[in-house]
Amino acid sequence: MNTTDRRNWLKTVALGGGFTLLGGLQGYASLTPDAQSPFKGLAKLNSNENPFGPSESVRKVIQENFEVGCRYPFQYMKDLVRDIAKKEEVSEDCIVLTGGSTEGLKAAGLVYGLEGGEIVAADPTFQALLRYAEYFGGYVHRVPLDASLTHDLDAMERRVTGKTRLIFICNPNNPSGTLLDSGKLRDFCSSTASRAVVFSDEAYYDYITEPDYPSMTSLVREGYNVIVSKTFSKVYGLAGMRIGYLVARPDIASRLQDSLMANTNSLAILAAKQALADTDFYKFSLAQNEKCKDMIYAQLDQMNLPYIKSHTNFVFFKSGMPIGNLIEKMGAEGVQIGRPFPPLLDWARISTGRIEEVEAFNRGLQRVLT
Structure with missing residues (x-):
């Protein structure tokens, strides 16, 4: 669909x-x-x-493929990457499979926070990327949500400096559940992406009911310095299987791929492929x-x-x-x-x-x- x-x-x-x-x-x-x-x-x-x-169809796939539990996942990745790339309308080299979206978040936190890298983010928001960056020496500028508990994009933009490596946006936001105006979000991402990489965490994107609300994968397709994370943990019901993915320009995707810590597993890959079809x-x-x-x-x-x-x-x-x-x-x-x-x-x-x-x-x- x-x-x-x-x-x-x-x-x-x-x-x-x-x-x-x-x-x-x-x-x-x-x-x-x-x-x-x-x-x-x-x-x-x-x-x-x-x-x-x-x-039920995913459970059937898992049950019928227990024997691949002894196999490393790499040989099963290509088909899922192809399906995701088709869904997101990008080339396959824009997709990075991860152990839940959290692994992708942490990889970005490592890449852009290492050795004092500065990150701008809302507060409160989902912390996985931010805390991982801080653990490796990054500095996070936390910008309070506005009165409606939505990202204050104007205040966030004011915190962007020549030292900023990444701008993190969780949209819809966790924990507030708020959604940014689509036009304002796109303008913010496209304008700030020339100054720092913009990371759009879209774990809850499937639940948005606003008609034609855009994913920031549209900016990836246009070549911007934008990373989008998505997950099979929410609407697809695979939180325990630990599988998600990043969408980014090929050069950025390659750098993130090299920083993954664990990857996902063979059964999760097969489960995710079937989940997309159900x-x-x-x-x-x-x-x-x-x-x-x-x-x-x-x-x-x-x-x-x-x-x-x-x-x-x-x-x-x-x-x-x-x-x-x-x-x-x-x-x-x-x-x-x-x-x-x-x-x-x-x-x-x-x-x-x-x-x-x-x-x-x-x-x-x-x-x-x-």
């Missing part, structure tokens, strides 16, 4: 009220053994995972995510708790309680919620999960905060 078709499908479903068009996908849940299993008492809503994956599971996962977000919004509205409309598979809300206390109290209710995100220490991140898990979260939050 291409980007435009996916956005149009989601828009139609959302406007249909109550997901009336979901009927054609309801049967898909029965194909995933865990999708409708009884709730086991622990709602794991702290890591932004897709609990419905891997899809459009039914893709649609099912997106529809379930929208339904769960609406349930969370309704509960937060009922309790008059501020929150950010999310373009991801989680919701960020202001609980008014120190996050450490809320984590403990929600844990006692059998619900795991997201970790602290300083300095927003009275805000909480809750993943969408399954319907019954969201119901448990809603009940637990009601008890804890009232």
Whole structure:
């Protein structure tokens, strides 16, 4: 399913009220053994995972290929790279397979942070690249999010100097779930890419419902100094398999490839290749995510708790309680919620999960905060 078709499908479903068009996908849940299993008492809503994956067709591929577990992954990479390159409309030498997108983030942190390299990033945002860069001697200029908890691109641009090697953007942002204006994002990336490499972390790109919202892979195709990371951990439900990829101009891709630490594995490669082809599971996962977000919004509205409309598979809300206390109290209710995100220490991140898990979260939050 291409980007435009996916956005149009989601828009139609959302406007249909109550997901009336979901009927054609309801049967898909029965194909995933865990999708409708009884709730086991622990709602794991702290890591932004897709609990419905891997899809049934992906599970079948994994089961049928256990024998390749004794083989190094390199001979299986070419077919997946070809499929990803076709999807992203770039040449194959623009693709770097990674052990989850996190390995790609860390590789970039190493390459551009080594020996005092300076990086500009929002705060709070996803930290893997930034902390890895700091570990190897890099310096990170952390720029606070604006009042709407969105990247403050103007303030970030003011922090770019002749010493800046990389500008990191997580869009949609983790943990706030906010989405940058597409025109402003493209203008920022295209203008600053002449001064430093721009890294666009698009782990949650699949969940965006804005029509025709562009990936920054469009700038890679135009030859800009831009790196894009994507993952199979979210909508495809392969977080435990550890596979993702980077998209960058061939010379940049080659440099990042040389800095990988672990790579992925043979079964993950085969799983990812099948996941790209399983459009039914893709649609099912997106529809379930929208339904769960609406349930969370309704509960937060009922309790008059501020929150950010999310373009991801989680919701960020202001609980008014120190996050450490809320984590403990929600844990006692059998619900795991997201970790602290300083300095927003009275805000909480809750993943969408399954319907019954969201119901448990809603009940637990009601008890804890009232």
